[in-house]
Amino acid sequence: MFRELWLITVVFLLSSCAAFAPVGHTNCADLVKCEEKPEIVRPTLQSLLDLPKPNQKAVVSVYAFPDLTGQRKPSTKMALFSTAVTQGADSYVINALKYAANGDFFTVLDRGSSSLNNLSKERQIIKNQRVSVEGSGATKLPPLLFSGIIIEGGILAYESNLFSGINGLRIKGFSPATNQWREDLVTVSMRVVLTQTGEVIMTKTVSKKILSASVSRDVWRFWEQGTELIELETGYTQTEATGYAIRSAIEKAVLELILEGTDKQFWDYDYEKLEEVK
Numbered sequence: 001m002f003r004e005l006w007l008i009t010v011v012f013l014l015s016s017c018a019a020f021a022p023v024g025h026t027n028c029a030d031l032v033k034c035e036e037k038p039e040i041v042r043p044t045l046q047s048l049l050d051l052p053k054p055n056q057k058a059v060v061s062v063y064a065f066p067d068l069t070g071q072r073k074p075s076t077k078m079a080l081f082s083t084a085v086t087q088g089a090d091s092y093v094i095n096a097l098k099y100a101a102n103g104d105f106f107t108v109l110d111r112g113s114s115s116l117n118n119l120s121k122e123r124q125i126i127k128n129q130r131v132s133v134e135g136s137g138a139t140k141l142p143p144l145l146f147s148g149i150i151i152e153g154g155i156l157a158y159e160s161n162l163f164s165g166i167n168g169l170r171i172k173g174f175s176p177a178t179n180q181w182r183e184d185l186v187t188v189s190m191r192v193v194l195t196q197t198g199e200v201i202m203t204k205t206v207s208k209k210i211l212s213a214s215v216s217r218d219v220w221r222f223w224e225q226g227t228e229l230i231e232l233e234t235g236y237t238q239t240e241a242t243g244y245a246i247r248s249a250i251e252k253a254v255l256e257l258i259l260e261g262t263d264k265q266f267w268d269y270d271y272e273k274l275e276e277v278k
Contacts (some may be wrong), residue, residue, distance in 0.1 A: 166179065
């Protein structure tokens with residue numbers, strides 16, 4: 001029995017080295033180990049970095065970029081209290097704005113409630129210390145920057161399990177491949193508000209798919225006249241990170257706002273020379 005069990009195990013291992021590799025990993029070093037370090041590159045990031053530098057930076061304020069979905073993490077087994085998307089998307093917005101033209105497009109002001117509160121407290125501490133040391137003629141702090149435009153918006157929707165599927169094959173207790181996949185969707189909205197008038201001058205809504213896939217293989221056999229069962233199974237699941245998808249969607253929204261502003265000649269470019277470059 002043990003000899004037959006060993007032969008089945010060897011055949012199972014030799015059936016496909018990809019059976020032990022995550023989805024999309026195909027460089028097999030040996031029979032049971034297939035490793036390939038994937039390079040994750042966001043095309044939206046490179047597009048932001050490659051933007052032409054304007055003559056003068058635009059000063060923008062970012063207050064908040066809230067989660068408006070109200071969604072919890074999807075689960076088929078129990079209710080989860082963890083939110084489906086990040087609650088700190090304003091950090092992604094600030095990063096995307098700073099990436100534009102490799103940091104030469106925007107002067108970004110963080111106006112989040114906690115950031116502005118901490119900044120006010122720290123400036124008050126500096127002011128008090130200067131007065132206590134230098135007296136009533138203490139050096140004054142320079143005024144805070146103010147912005148001409150405000151970036152508003154939020155994460156509008158998170159749709160789970162919009163599309164799913166499975167395929168597989170089983171022959172005499174042996175399943176050479178069972179594949180499953182699922183598609184979720186996250187949607188973000190971003191708008192540019194003119195500080196002087198409150199007018200919304202540009203707005204964009206961007207959606208990004210979140211893909212999940214799994215592959216598994218198994219084999220089972222009855223022994224001892226059908227009184228004993230042995231089963232071997234292996235598989236992997238790979239899911240695109242929700243944070244990665246949200247970050248890509250935010251970067252895409254920032255990029256489209258910049259391109260639309262360029263078409264409307266909103267930014268400080270020499271547009272005649274810009275057309276020549278295009």
